[in-house]
Amino acid sequence: MDREIIIQVVALLVVAMACLRWLPDEDPLDPIGLGVPWETLRVEQQLLEFGPSSDDAMTFLNTIRKAPERQGPFRRHWRALMQQLRAIEADPEYQPDTLVQFRGIPRNDMWPLMYLLYPQPTTFVSFEAGSRPNDELIPGAMTIDSSLMPWDEMTDEQRAHLRARQGR
Amino acid sequence: MAALGSVLCVCLLLGHLFDRALLGDPGCGALERGGRGLALGLGLAGGLSMACDTFGLGVTRVTVGAAVALVLLLSLVACVQRTTPRAHGDGRGRLAGLSARELALVLGLLLLAAVGVGVAVRSGWIRPTLQFDAIVRWMWKAKALAVHETLLGPLSSDPAFGFTHQRYPPLISHVANLVQLVHGSYDDRLQSAIFPWFAVATVAMAYGAVARRSGALTGALAAFWIAHLPLLSYAMAPPPGAGAASAMADIPLSMFVLGAVLAVADALDGKRDRAHLELGLFLGFAALTKNEGLPFVALTVALVALLGGRGSVRRALGVGLVGAGLFALLWGWVAAGLPATDENYPAQLGLATITVGFGRLGTILPRLGMSMLDIQAWNVTWLAVLTLLAGSVGLLRRPGLRLIVLLLALQLGTYILAFMVTAWSSPAAELIAETTGVGDVVGTLMNLTADRLLMHLAPAAICAALIAAPVRLTRAG
Numbered sequence: 277m278d279r280e281i282i283i284q285v286v287a288l289l290v291v292a293m294a295c296l297r298w299l300p301d302e303d304p305l306d307p308i309g310l311g312v313p314w315e316t317l318r319v320e321q322q323l324l325e326f327g328p329s330s331d332d333a334m335t336f337l338n339t340i341r342k343a344p345e346r347q348g349p350f351r352r353h354w355r356a357l358m359q360q361l362r363a364i365e366a367d368p369e370y371q372p373d374t375l376v377q378f379r380g381i382p383r384n385d386m387w388p389l390m391y392l393l394y395p396q397p398t399t400f401v402s403f404e405a406g407s408r409p410n411d412e413l414i415p416g417a418m419t420i421d422s423s424l425m426p427w428d429e430m431t432d433e434q435r436a437h438l439r440a441r442q443g444r
Numbered sequence: 445m446a447a448l449g450s451v452l453c454v455c456l457l458l459g460h461l462f463d464r465a466l467l468g469d470p471g472c473g474a475l476e477r478g479g480r481g482l483a484l485g486l487g488l489a490g491g492l493s494m495a496c497d498t499f500g501l502g503v504t505r506v507t508v509g510a511a512v513a514l515v516l517l518l519s520l521v522a523c524v525q526r527t528t529p530r531a532h533g534d535g536r537g538r539l540a541g542l543s544a545r546e547l548a549l550v551l552g553l554l555l556l557a558a559v560g561v562g563v564a565v566r567s568g569w570i571r572p573t574l575q576f577d578a579i580v581r582w583m584w585k586a587k588a589l590a591v592h593e594t595l596l597g598p599l600s601s602d603p604a605f606g607f608t609h610q611r612y613p614p615l616i617s618h619v620a621n622l623v624q625l626v627h628g629s630y631d632d633r634l635q636s637a638i639f640p641w642f643a644v645a646t647v648a649m650a651y652g653a654v655a656r657r658s659g660a661l662t663g664a665l666a667a668f669w670i671a672h673l674p675l676l677s678y679a680m681a682p683p684p685g686a687g688a689a690s691a692m693a694d695i696p697l698s699m700f701v702l703g704a705v706l707a708v709a710d711a712l713d714g715k716r717d718r719a720h721l722e723l724g725l726f727l728g729f730a731a732l733t734k735n736e737g738l739p740f741v742a743l744t745v746a747l748v749a750l751l752g753g754r755g756s757v758r759r760a761l762g763v764g765l766v767g768a769g770l771f772a773l774l775w776g777w778v779a780a781g782l783p784a785t786d787e788n789y790p791a792q793l794g795l796a797t798i799t800v801g802f803g804r805l806g807t808i809l810p811r812l813g814m815s816m817l818d819i820q821a822w823n824v825t826w827l828a829v830l831t832l833l834a835g836s837v838g839l840l841r842r843p844g845l846r847l848i849v850l851l852l853a854l855q856l857g858t859y860i861l862a863f864m865v866t867a868w869s870s871p872a873a874e875l876i877a878e879t880t881g882v883g884d885v886v887g888t889l890m891n892l893t894a895d896r897l898l899m900h901l902a903p904a905a906i907c908a909a910l911i912a913a914p915v916r917l918t919r920a921g
Contacts, residue, residue, distance in 0.1 A: 279835055279836075279913075280916060282831070282835055283832065283835070283913045283914070283915055283916075284915060284916075286828045286831055286832055286913075287665055287915045289824055289828065290665070290669055290823070290824060290825070290828050291553075291665070291668065293819075293823040293824050294556075294560075294668065294669070294672035294823055295556075297672070297674065297823065312674060312678060312679055312820065313563065313677070313678040315680075316563070316567065316678045316679070316680055317563075317678075319680070320566070320567060320570045320571065323570055323571060324570060328570050328571070328572065328633055329572060329631075329632075329633050333572065334572060337571065337572065337574045338574070341680070384576065387576075387579065387580045387607060388576075388579050388580075391579050391580065391583065391584050391587065394584065394587055394588070394591070395588075395591050395592070400604050
């Protein structure tokens with residue numbers, strides 16, 4: 277097979293493979309489930325229905341990659357966190373220099389919340405660093421408490437941290 | 445939308461005028477000029493914002509606006525005064541000489557390429573920032589710029605903010621902040637919506653440069669291929685997501701890498717005047733985008749010195765002066781005084797660490813291979829690139845193409861070296877390694893990062909493969 281033919285075959289393969297991705301993901305012609313573009317478009321359609329900048333949109337985005345059986349607990353957890361954040365912002369005593377204390381919030385949830393609150397001063401102690409929902413309140417601080425998930429709803433990383441801190 | 449549109453138009457104008465004034469008009473088509481103009485403009489505007497911050501002027505509408513206006517004015521004056529030379533070219537990129545069948549194919553592929561980047565642009569407009577690294581590294585710094593008008597405040601100096609990786613070069617945070625400067629207030633979704641336009645510039649540059657060398661059909665295929673890379677256009681997985689709409693720095697870096705690679709090929713093959721200057725600029729922007737840009741600068745300078753032909757050492761020094769100088773001037777000396785809270789790879793490069801790291805190759809190389817063969821992430825890209833290059837070994841006598849292939853291979857080698865010496869860990873990775881006995885920490889890191897690193901090289905590799913192996917409908921000669 278000469279070189280020109282090989283190049284044409286490779287080009288056809290590249291184009292065909294890229295086009296195959298656009299088959300709807302439940303199409304019989306897409307038996308290996310390559311139709312990822314349609315999943316992305318469905319996610320974005322849902323975001324448009326929520327309102328792209330809304331808390332519902334953020335909750336949805338932060339949980340869509342969880343396994344289906346874990347999405348419920350994660351969404352409850354995120355909704356609870358966002359409700360507390362908005363309650364703080366709506367509090368008449370909330371000032372730009374009011375300290376926001378995180379209690380028992382996992383690190384991967386705490387940092388995005390800190391980003392939303394920035395430049396509000398916050399505590400930096402995550403669940404993995406030892407913070408717990410029943411930590412002593414810092415005077416004058418407003419708190420965001422974790423709706424701490426049961427053990428079987430935690431991620432592997434959270435369990436690893438908890439074991440490490442318990443010396444196991 | 446008006447704020448985003450304004451920023452993009454200004455960047456396009458800035459880059460295009462700068463290109464014409466300083467770098468010369470290579471006689472290429474509108475798409476390539478537009479793509480290169482947008483790429484240069486995003487780098488220049490972000491760099492000017494960085495300069496305002498580094499030299500204590502503050503990042504405000506007035507300071508950045510004045511800096512951009514000054515460069516625009518100087519570029520305009522220079523454009524009016526000079527007669528730009530037509531570069532070499534043989535008209536292969538022009539559509540006028542194509543048959544009806546070829547023209548239909550070219551236009552069809554370009555239209556499909558527009559769909560691919562259009563998906564990313566739409567996603568960037570709709571989605572708020574999701575990716576974890578995008579939030580804590582790049583968008584957090586963009587917010588700090590909006591709030592404090594500088595990055596050189598508590599966010600950079602307080603070790604408690606070490607998780608933002610304070611020493612990471614912040615060019616794209618400055619670019620994202622440009623939208624805030626026009627809009628007047630911080631809006632996460634609006635500012636992150638600029639990121640897909642790096643992909644638009646990448647696709648346009650790829651089309652034009654490949655079309656100039658290998659014909660419009662091959663150029664259109666390059667544009668289509670890059671625009672439909674799943675990890676660029678639409679895939680939100682594998683983690684942590686490398687897509688153009690993800691507000692991560694990987695696509696911007698891949699754009700500057702592509703610009704540098706195309707410039708160096710044009711320089712060595714004598715296709716354009718002053719391509720070495722453009723190469724230096726793109727190298728500097730790459731180094732200001734991600735730490736991975738720094739070894740890329742060093743490798744490019746070394747290869748230009750070794751393979752650049754007559755006067756190569758002088759040219760390499762010039763390229764290095766521009767590229768490394770840009771980095772040092774705008775960020776290097778600032779970063780040297782910041783807390784070292786990132787992985788700090790240069791500190792790991794000891795002989796003992798590297799020697800121990802050889803033991804990790806048994807994990808690194810297979811996983812890298814598996815990443816490249818992952819259809820969900822790459823379709824058949826890497827197989828196709830390697831096939832086209834393998835069948836074009838004789839053409840690697842062309843100095844530009846030979847340098848590109850060597851450069852990309854060596855850059856991949858630096859990523860392998862980084863995996864060999866990394867001290868990265870996480871409790872989850874250690875737990876998996878401990879309980880399963882088969883995975884290890886490096887494997888976990890590779891699952892999270894290998895595809896992003898490959899994305900830095902993918903557009904350039906695709907262009908190199910298609911320049912080496914042009915597609916023709918009829919047999920040549």
